[in-house]
Amino acid sequence: MAVFAFLVFSIGDDLLAYGSALLDCRGSSWTECKSQLASTRNERQFEALLKRYYPSTTAIINCSSSCDPNAYNSASQFTTSNGKVEMSTESIDSCDFAYQEVSSPGSLSLDKSSSTEVVHTVENITEVSPGLCFVITGTIQLTCERFSINLLLKNGDVALHFNPRLPQNYIVRNCRVKGCWGREEVASPLSFNLHRGQRFAVQVLVTDKEFLICVNGRHFNAFRHRLPYRKICTLEVKGDVREIAVDQCYMECYPQLELELIRQLSPDAAASLTLSVPRSMPDSDGKPMPYTGVLQAPFTDGYKLHLYGRVKLLPHSFYVNLQSSAYVWPHPNILFHLNPRFGSVGGRHVICRNSWLNGKWDREERSENMTDFAPGKAFHLQIACTDVSYQVSLNDKMIAEFVYRDNPRLVEAVYIQGDIKVFDVVAETAY
Numbered sequence: 001m002a003v004f005a006f007l008v009f010s011i012g013d014d015l016l017a018y019g020s021a022l023l024d025c026r027g028s029s030w031t032e033c034k035s036q037l038a039s040t041r042n043e044r045q046f047e048a049l050l051k052r053y054y055p056s057t058t059a060i061i062n063c064s065s066s067c068d069p070n071a072y073n074s075a076s077q078f079t080t081s082n083g084k085v086e087m088s089t090e091s092i093d094s095c096d097f098a099y100q101e102v103s104s105p106g107s108l109s110l111d112k113s114s115s116t117e118v119v120h121t122v123e124n125i126t127e128v129s130p131g132l133c134f135v136i137t138g139t140i141q142l143t144c145e146r147f148s149i150n151l152l153l154k155n156g157d158v159a160l161h162f163n164p165r166l167p168q169n170y171i172v173r174n175c176r177v178k179g180c181w182g183r184e185e186v187a188s189p190l191s192f193n194l195h196r197g198q199r200f201a202v203q204v205l206v207t208d209k210e211f212l213i214c215v216n217g218r219h220f221n222a223f224r225h226r227l228p229y230r231k232i233c234t235l236e237v238k239g240d241v242r243e244i245a246v247d248q249c250y251m252e253c254y255p256q257l258e259l260e261l262i263r264q265l266s267p268d269a270a271a272s273l274t275l276s277v278p279r280s281m282p283d284s285d286g287k288p289m290p291y292t293g294v295l296q297a298p299f300t301d302g303y304k305l306h307l308y309g310r311v312k313l314l315p316h317s318f319y320v321n322l323q324s325s326a327y328v329w330p331h332p333n334i335l336f337h338l339n340p341r342f343g344s345v346g347g348r349h350v351i352c353r354n355s356w357l358n359g360k361w362d363r364e365e366r367s368e369n370m371t372d373f374a375p376g377k378a379f380h381l382q383i384a385c386t387d388v389s390y391q392v393s394l395n396d397k398m399i400a401e402f403v404y405r406d407n408p409r410l411v412e413a414v415y416i417q418g419d420i421k422v423f424d425v426v427a428e429t430a431y
Contacts, residue, residue, distance in 0.1 A: 042181070049177040053157075054227060120237040120244035128232045131250045134204045136237060138244040140166075142197050147239025149202060151211075151232045159227040160204065160211050164194050173213070173223045188221045189290055189417055200241075205254045205329065212329055214255040218288075219328050254329040262293040262305075262414065262427050270306060270428040274380060286310075290417035292326050293425050299385055299411040302430025307381040309420045311373055317341040318418020322383070322390070323356075326413035333357050335406050336390050338383070340373060342419070349373055351392075353402040362405060369399050 120138075136149055149162040158176040165172065169192040173185045193216050194200055203214035211223045237244050265273065286309075299305070299322065307320065319339040325332035334356035341350040353365045372379060372395045382393040385408055392400040416422055 043183055046177060046180050046182045049180050050226065053177060116238055118236050118238050119241060120246065122235040122246050122248075123233070125233050125235060125248070128206060128230050130206055130208045131252070132206045133249055133251045133254070134235060135247040135249065136202045136204070136235075136244065137199065137246075138237070138241045139199050140194060140196050141240040141242060144196055144240035147237065147241045149204070150236050150238070151204070152234040152236065153227060153231045154233050157227060159225070159229055159232050160223060162202065162204070162213065164192075166194065166196060171215075171220070173221065175226045177227070182226060185221075185223065190215070190218055190220050193218070203255065205251060207329055212254055217255070217257055219255050219290075253325075253327040255327070257292075259326050259413075260287075260291075260293045262295055262425050264296045264427045264429060266429055266431070270304070270426060273424075273426060274306070286421040286423055287425075289422065290415065291422050291425070292416075293414045294326050295412055295414065295427055297427070297429070298409040299427070300409055300430070301385055301387050303385045304428040305383040305414065306424075306426040306428060307383075307416070307422065308378075308424040308426075309381070309422045310378045311342075311375055312419040312421065313375045315342045315373075315375055315419035317343075318416070318420045320381070320383070321415040322408075322411045323413050323415055324410050326415070331356070331359070332413070333406065333410065335404075335408060335411050336383070336402055338392060338400070338402075340371070342373065351400045353400060355405045357406060365402065367400065371399055372397070 134151075140147070144166055146163060146165040146167075148164075149160075150158050151160040152158055157178065158174075161172070161174045161176060161181075163172040163174070164170075170186045171188065171192070171194075175182050201216055203212075205212040205214070206229055210225060211229075213220045213223065235246060237246075297303075305322075317339060319337060321334045321338075322336040323332040323334045334354075337352075337354045337356065339352040339354070341352065343350065348368055349371050350366055350368050351371075355362045380395055382396075384391045384393070389401050389403045390408075391398060392402070414425060416425075
């Protein structure tokens, strides 16, 4: 009896994991079930290795392209000190708005590029701490299938494996412990922008919780730490790339990019603009997404923000942040987070509102309304700043209100991401 009890307690978690995997693939073919079980086995082995070799490090399991559509990326799933797995509901980088790349061929990041030789190495990296940024530049060869940038520990474990795969148009992020790869992440809010024969620039910023990755001047994604980042001592670049250069520097804000100043118009000029915006505009006229704009004046009582756009044909959701900074890091305070979600049919959509203050999300407000949002349809979204609240109107019909939780004068930037095309963003003054 004692032996039986020991076996139950020792393998109980594994049985639950495998049972859950079988439930997830019920109705699927035997091949798919077999693949799901193999993936679960690899993940369990990886977690066991983390506990064995890094007992003081939190085992982190990140969101991937198959994450819950109600979960948010920024790799927000993690294991707490009591061992319970939690998933935050919102973040500045969201799986809700992930660019749906081609599914990864498996849970193992096996580097099978036509050339896996190390083409550049930086050794004896010291004093890795939050704010340190690695800037890797080079040229992608015309025959390149894939290449990788790896941050390694002294024992050969890989804290970050950044692996663009050009034929599939996605970028894998992963880590490796004692030869065992963890779970891949491939989802991203930014579409693939690496091309053969062209130069590339990748920034990897170390923060206390995650790596922030910028590709060709735009924030690409985040990768939560799974291994102790302070033990990183080597950077290597492998694959079909050349003319590699690596710089190291400390940054105060990320990413370093040219920010767009939002046009500021008088009420009369804003009204004439509303009348002149055509109902149909080519997508090529849209602004790069995700969109970040900087306000020229404090967003105070009487001011309005106008957003002209079009909903994509297969929308899931989008969001608009009124935030204290235009940068991704340090994480800005978000005084107003407006998040329409299109999960319902028949014109009824969930409108979520929230704020990110003092390092965490506050209480979420939500309502389900009939709105004019529709796939492929142009819209005019307006956020008005009153004496007590933000009032949201869609095509001149009020759809939501959000009472201030902090001084609206602190808003300096507008961040937009999701399943819409943005044609114009305008700030209307009070007079």
